[in-house]
Amino acid sequence: TTTYLWAALQAQHPPAGAVTTVETRIGTHTEPPISGHRAFLEAAARLHREGGRHFALELTSTALGMGFMAAWPVRVGVFTNLSPDHDDQHQSPEHYLASKAQLFVHLPTSGTAILNASDPNGRLLMDVVPEDLVPLLELAHRPVISAKQFSRDKLVQLCRLAARYE
Numbered sequence: 443t444t445t446y447l448w449a450a451l452q453a454q455h456p457p458a459g460a461v462t463t464v465e466t467r468i469g470t471h472t473e474p475p476i477s478g479h480r481a482f483l484e485a486a487a488r489l490h491r492e493g494g495r496h497f498a499l500e501l502t503s504t505a506l507g508m509g510f511m512a513a514w515p516v517r518v519g520v521f522t523n524l525s526p527d528h529d530d531q532h533q534s535p536e537h538y539l540a541s542k543a544q545l546f547v548h549l550p551t552s553g554t555a556i557l558n559a560s561d562p563n564g565r566l567l568m569d570v571v572p573e574d575l576v577p578l579l580e581l582a583h584r585p586v587i588s589a590k591q592f593s594r595d596k597l598v599q600l601c602r603l604a605a606r607y608e
Contacts, residue, residue, distance in 0.1 A: 443520055447498035455496045459489040462500040468492065507541030511548035519545040520556045524563050539563055543570045 448460035448467055457469030466476050468489050476485055489497065501510055503524075524538060542563070546555050547570050555571045558564040 443522060444498045444500040447520075451496040451498055455494075457489065457492050457494040459485060459494055459497040460499075461485060461497065463502065469494065501545065503538055503541040506544040507537065509544075511544045515548050515550060516545075517550060517552065518554045518556065519549055521545065521561075521564055521567055522558050523561045539566065543567055546571045 444460055444462045448458055451458035452469070458467075459469075460467040461476055461482065463475055466473050466485055468485060469492060476482055486497065489495075499516065501516075521542060524535075524542065546557075546567055549555060549572060551572065551574050557567055557571075559568070
């Protein structure tokens, strides 16, 4: 998801940055993933020096649980699912979900929430989206958009929408 968002941002607002657990991208330059807050700040500064103003971030539940959103609020939050491979990083399943919820609790009123309503946890997260912020997309039991239909063009549209709030 993050790489698709980076590609859409890079196409519309180059240079764009991306930070995932697999790699870091600044414009078209790819390097190993960053580790830690200082490395994140250095990547953000590098992107800024190169004229970039947009970052696609894969925010881990651990980073969210440590307060990343309070320090670095984003404009678009995407929830796909909770994965059992992260259970060991949280005190309980409730802590894991509460960590993910931070992504939506701190969205600005001009922000966009994209939630997977097919996941029971996605439906729970809808309850923490600020009342004046309507989720843009809820993938329901009978999906509105399937994974195959969620193309790069659709992501470009979402990024254009997000860019309106600059």
